[in-house]
Amino acid sequence: MHGYIYLDIYISLDKNFLPVNLKDMLNFLFFCKSEIKVPKEFLETIGAFGINLKNPDEVIDNRALSGILVLGGDGTLLKAVPYAYEYDLPILGVNMGKFGFLTEITLEELPQVLKLWVEGSLTFDERTLLEAKYQDKVEVFLNEGAILKGPVGRIITLDLKIDGEEFIEIYGDGLIVSTPTGSTAYNLSAGGPVVHPRVRAMIITPICSFKINHKPFLIPEDSTLEVILKEGEEEVHLLLDGRTNLFIEPKQPVRFHRAKRPLKLVSSPTKSYLTILKEKFTW
Template sequence: MLKFLFVIKKNLEIPSVIKELEKKKEIKLIPVKNISKLKKEEIKNLTGILVLGGDGTFLRAVPYAYKYDLPILGVNKGRFGFLTEVSLNELPQVISAIRNNSLPLKERTLLKIHYNKQTFVALNEAAILKGPAGRLIYLELKINKKNLTTIYGDGIIIATPTGSTAYNVSAGGPIIHPEAKVFVCTPICSFKINLRPFIIPDNYHIEINLKEIKEEIHLLIDGQINISFKDGHLIYIQKAEKTLKFFPSLEKDYFYILKEKFDW
């Protein structure tokens, strides 16, 4: 029997396909909120984290996956489902492939964000955004400790290749294949019209500081964590030491999903 931590979209009923897999004792689902009740050996013997929902639900599971070094099996029951690429119809076949060790894991690069003595990881992006007052914010950007530019505008997005199809692409940034070893820095509504999105190697370090804090400013991590930015605090962003591992779809590759989700 394969044992998974379980993360489900709010107010979503468990589908009959999953209930049948549980009934046949092919899988056992443990709500992620109960992880503190598990012993170290029990966590070590977990197959992974089964996520049922959309991309937002998938992103909720990322910190657990990183902390406990568990792969994610994302099953799509959301609106967009770029990250949750396994369909309910193919789930029994995917479970069988995992049990037979015939489904190789894939990996994605993560961001590590340091702010005010706290550390976070992100699969998609870290975004520094202005608050509701609507005035320009001024961000000093350093790459590998060298001053690059000051951004005047609504903020900046630092995205992974995985996150390039999320907030980044909505802000005019490029789509990047998830196996590329880069990050993309995308200004949001820059007052300098010649300041465009730019790509850096993912082993570079990024430092962001606010020149002036007169308005409410936020650090938004994967759309899940929202922190008010305070004067004198820097944000440091780099590649995380570990990757995110996940079980891929048996039916769809990256380009199929890209074409399907963006209607190409």
């Protein structure tokens, strides 16, 4: 669950490390992995930097917010994405999970990152967000939008159009539409490629296609992809970043395209994306 942390704590950080011009408190929306024991080092660091943590569900005026602070894993960070997009805020993810492709910052790196932040010298990675539209519902996602067959397990048929042009018919368990950032998530498990986050592309990966010559492929990120479920009795889901689940009906198109602006993400000051990739996959 996310919520408040109150900062009535003893600060043990070396005061010489702190920025000289630290005057105003930084206000962050705070997302925390459920049932986590918040480390003392984390509390001491945010206290030393005068950070005020806000509950996302209770924010009224977002103009005073500096960013979003996530303590947990990639799943926790994905829950913060709609808030980051709506308020146009950068996300700082502190890794307390297992894998941590998105939550790159370690507890040891956090003081260094916050020092750069308050000094105004921190740079942000821009990650492409995609938007899914189904009927009157519109949502952005960072990793993937997956169209999946339901519990009955019957094969489903999906018609694909790219920029209005009829393309192919996918006959199988479903389809994943992924960003380069999400290429190491569900897309990779389904046989899709690892794509560097700076590549401007949308990844389309069939799930267990009945036609074995249907392989994952990339299209330009400014394309519009339309997916239409053909007739069938199977219950079909649209799952966005593992947090939003919509039921889709035959003949009702799901449209995917690039969101109006990217996500700003704080990256590790000590490790490159390629270094993290090698470490996580033990390459």
